Amino acid sequence: MARCYNFCAGPATLPQAVLETARDELVDYQNSGMSIMESSHRGKQYAAVHEEAEANIRELMGVSDDYAVLFLQGGASTQFAYIPINLLGEGQTADYTNSGAWAAKAIKEAKLIGNVNIAADCGAEIPTRVPSQEELQLTDGGAYLHITSNETISGAQWKTYPTVDAPLVADMSSDILSRPVDVNQFGLIYAGLQKNLGPSGAALVIIRKELAERVPASTPSMFKYATHIAQGSMFNTPPCFSIYILNLVTRWIKAQGAQTIFDQNVSKAATLYGAIDADDFYSGTAVTDCRSDMNVTWRLPSEALEAEFIKQAEAQGFKGLKGHRSVGGIRASIYNAFPAEGVDALVAFMKDFGLKNG
Numbered sequence: 494m495a496r497c498y499n500f501c502a503g504p505a506t507l508p509q510a511v512l513e514t515a516r517d518e519l520v521d522y523q524n525s526g527m528s529i530m531e532s533s534h535r536g537k538q539y540a541a542v543h544e545e546a547e548a549n550i551r552e553l554m555g556v557s558d559d560y561a562v563l564f565l566q567g568g569a570s571t572q573f574a575y576i577p578i579n580l581l582g583e584g585q586t587a588d589y590t591n592s593g594a595w596a597a598k599a600i601k602e603a604k605l606i607g608n609v610n611i612a613a614d615c616g617a618e619i620p621t622r623v624p625s626q627e628e629l630q631l632t633d634g635g636a637y638l639h640i641t642s643n644e645t646i647s648g649a650q651w652k653t654y655p656t657v658d659a660p661l662v663a664d665m666s667s668d669i670l671s672r673p674v675d676v677n678q679f680g681l682i683y684a685g686l687q688k689n690l691g692p693s694g695a696a697l698v699i700i701r702k703e704l705a706e707r708v709p710a711s712t713p714s715m716f717k718y719a720t721h722i723a724q725g726s727m728f729n730t731p732p733c734f735s736i737y738i739l740n741l742v743t744r745w746i747k748a749q750g751a752q753t754i755f756d757q758n759v760s761k762a763a764t765l766y767g768a769i770d771a772d773d774f775y776s777g778t779a780v781t782d783c784r785s786d787m788n789v790t791w792r793l794p795s796e797a798l799e800a801e802f803i804k805q806a807e808a809q810g811f812k813g814l815k816g817h818r819s820v821g822g823i824r825a826s827i828y829n830a831f832p833a834e835g836v837d838a839l840v841a842f843m844k845d846f847g848l849k850n851g
């Protein structure tokens with residue numbers, strides 16, 4: 494069986510070792526005579542998985558007891574609503590930066606709930622980028638500032654997070670655990686699992702516990718962070734299998750060493766940007782200072798050449814390189830689990846394609 498080089502933005506490539514363990518354990522989980530998928534979420538076997546996943550996230554990200562670590566359903570998009578429902582009190586204003594498609598979606602949902610101030614807007618700019626600290630026009634006494642740590646579609650990433658008085662809320666869906674982060678700088682961090690952590694449909698939320706107390710009492714239980722904090726993400730049946738895979742991914746990160754993975758991410762991205770910059774045939778679509786280490790985006794001289802590039806790449810086993818339908822071009826998503834050899838192989842293909850078509 495040959496595994497392709499999967500550059501998909503999400504769901505995205507997972508470590509092969511994780512998939513193999515899941516396969517080996519799928520039918521009979523640790524001599525229980527059943528799959529972990531079939532196992533009671535209140536039982537000992539699943540409880541151990543759930544607790545280890547939380548402990549590993551706490552260890553890998555240095556999460557203190559002031560924060561809750563939650564596994565919630567509905568992916569990252571559900572968090573676009575949860576956040577204002579829980580943190581944006583009546584009469585208050587929340588600040589949002591618009592850096593692109595994902596930020597815009599978060600803003601759209603927040604506006605349905607309460608007052609939103611756009612603290613900086615570079616969402617439509619090409620080359621793409623994220624705002625600078627100096628640009629931010631913050632609300633006095635704002636409820637929080639929301640940023641999108643990494644714009645998965647356009648390939649722009651915050652390299653230094655802004656320092657603000659209000660709680661900082663970050664959508665880290667596409668760069669969580671890809672680099673060192675000081676959790677204490679944030680009020681809330683959230684991420685859909687399907688880019689760097691596991692399967693789709695669930696989200697990891699790290700929230701400073703006191704922020705969960707802001708929620709209006711009339712909010713339905715399922716939509717309150719406070720409910721999930723009180724119940725350890727077991728208010729209802731959690732996405733058990735997704736959390737099981739997340740646990741395997743966190744074990745894999747620990748086994749590699751988080752710092753090793755962070756270093757590899759920088760080096761994989763540098764290799765790919767190096768190839769883009771080395772050849773006039775290719776042009777990167779993000780401002781150099783904001784280039785994402787996770788989603789590398791670039792263009793070729795014409796859409797016809799881009800289509801040809803994608804076609805030939807596919808034939809050689811490089812899958813998922815087509816840019817998002819809203820922006821076109823090429824996008825290579827090179828998350829934690831994407832192997833360095835795959836980047837090297839793509840770079841060799843790019844050199845060859847550039848020579849033949851440039």
Ligand SMILES: *Cc1c(COP(=O)(O)O)cnc(C)c1O
Pocket residue numbers: 503567568569570571595641643644645664665666667685686688693694695
């Ligand atoms: C993928 C992604 C989302 C959406 O995640 P879902 O789990 O599909 O809701 C949100 N924000 C960012 C930055 C993403 O990359």
